[in-house]
Amino acid sequence: MAIPRAAKTLRRTRIQEEKEEQILEAALDVFSVSGFRGSTIDQIAEVAGMSKPNLLYYFRTKEAMHRALIDRVLYNWLEPLRAFDAEGNPESEIRSYIRRKLEMARDFPRESRLFANEMLQGAPHVLDMLKGPLKELVDEKAAVIRTWIKSGKIAYCDPYHLIFSIWSTTQHYADFDVQVRAVLGEEHSGDGRFEDAARFLEQLFIGGLRPDRSGS
Amino acid sequence: MAIPRAAKTLRRTRIQEEKEEQILEAALDVFSVSGFRGSTIDQIAEVAGMSKPNLLYYFRTKEAMHRALIDRVLYNWLEPLRAFDAEGNPESEIRSYIRRKLEMARDFPRESRLFANEMLQGAPHVLDMLKGPLKELVDEKAAVIRTWIKSGKIAYCDPYHLIFSIWSTTQHYADFDVQVRAVLGEEHSGDGRFEDAARFLEQLFIGGLRPDRSGS
DNA sequence: AGATAATTTGACCGATTGGTAAACATTACA
DNA sequence: TGTAATGTTTACCAATCGGTCAAATTATCT
Secondary structure (H helix, E strand, O other): OOOOHHHHHOOOOHHHHHHHHHHHHHHHHHHHHHHHHHOOHHHHHHHHOOOHHHHHHHOOOHHHHHHHHHHHHHHHHOHHHHHOOOOOOHHHHHHHHHHHHHHHHHHOHHHHHHHHHHHHOOOOOOHHHHHHHHHHHHHHHHHHHHHHHHOOOOOOOOHHHHHHHHHHHHHHHHHOHHHHHHHHOHHHOOOHHHHHHHHHHHHHHHHHOOOOOOOO | OOOOHHHHHOOOOHHHHHHHHHHHHHHHHHHHHHHHHHOOHHHHHHHHOOOHHHHHHHOOOHHHHHHHHHHHHHHHHOHHHHHOOOOOOHHHHHHHHHHHHHHHHHHOHHHHHHHHHHHHOOOOOOHHHHHHHHHHHHHHHHHHHHHHHHOOOOOOOOHHHHHHHHHHHHHHHHHOHHHHHHHHOHHHOOOHHHHHHHHHHHHHHHHHOOOOOOOO
């Protein structure tokens, strides 16, 4: 007789680790494209190469699968912002934050789209995290930016909207990838577009935040 | 006997106009949140306040409803970019383009999310439009921006990524509204945040594109 | 090897899905 | 006002949905 699923977390088998990994990988494929409501367990089972009841042996419900996936993805997703350092000089900090976020958009586009899907639906599964830990982290980094402003290292600006604009411009290359490719055409759709984007965004943000003669 | 639906477009009744309007309004509500796959005809019927077979009297399939909705929304959605004028001076053109796009994010957030959902899913219903009319329009405006660069009115930059960054920063306030509200907190979630965003984005883009001493 | 625990699957369930058929109700127009 | 076209609803369909169950299979450990 199989162990009740509640006890599974006590001792994890090799097979459990592998299969749960395999399932979440497939779930990321599916959820990131169709969102929670639009995805089906059968789709995920097919991508994972296992039967539907087998998925449900490891995750009791579709909700549980989605929650596990979000949990695993979220921590890494905020890593670049956490690395945002008060000690470094503003220009290089902003530059490397843009770089890091662009690298994530390039290397983990499914994670970005999973998150975007969740936002579009009103964040039903992560609203508490947005209002809690995320807000606290952003508040902290906004305070750092404000010290840079007060010491005259960068132009006066709203630090929250600065962070929003770095998020949106970088994630755009993951979430709207299909549009970017269509507009740039086949010839400019290679990985080179990320280097072009990085150059442009660095110029935009460094120039736009230059302390002297900035703003209207 | 009811007229076959193919003939309906020949002469449109008052009731047809009203009901189709009513249905597309409800469809926008539902599709913009859950995407195509995640939305059901029953949901739309409930929002529209009519029975499911009644919806299907006006639109034969869920696909037809979605297509009609996209068609109606797309033209207006590109209006701000179309208004982008080569004659005006760069600073005021960019300024007013940002303004217009932000106003659309504020006044038509569902339209923005409908479009975002479509992009996340790989644009299955609008890919041809992206590669055709949209690309042509963007190519045209990119050429305008390039003349500004060559005449030294704005700094050298990639015009495509400039357009992408205006799209992403402005649409962010519609698509990620729930995140913006959560991070800013209840006190700053009023309509004032759009004015703050406008001020910040104008400063960012005007400063970032200033011709002298720009770039790294 | 044998026993026991862990894993996998086929068959199945009730609910929901997109969509249909036909009866019924309403409107527009002569 | 009559009647034909238009509009609406009830009842229903096959397919798919999330999820269960028991039987069959495989891994683990002594």
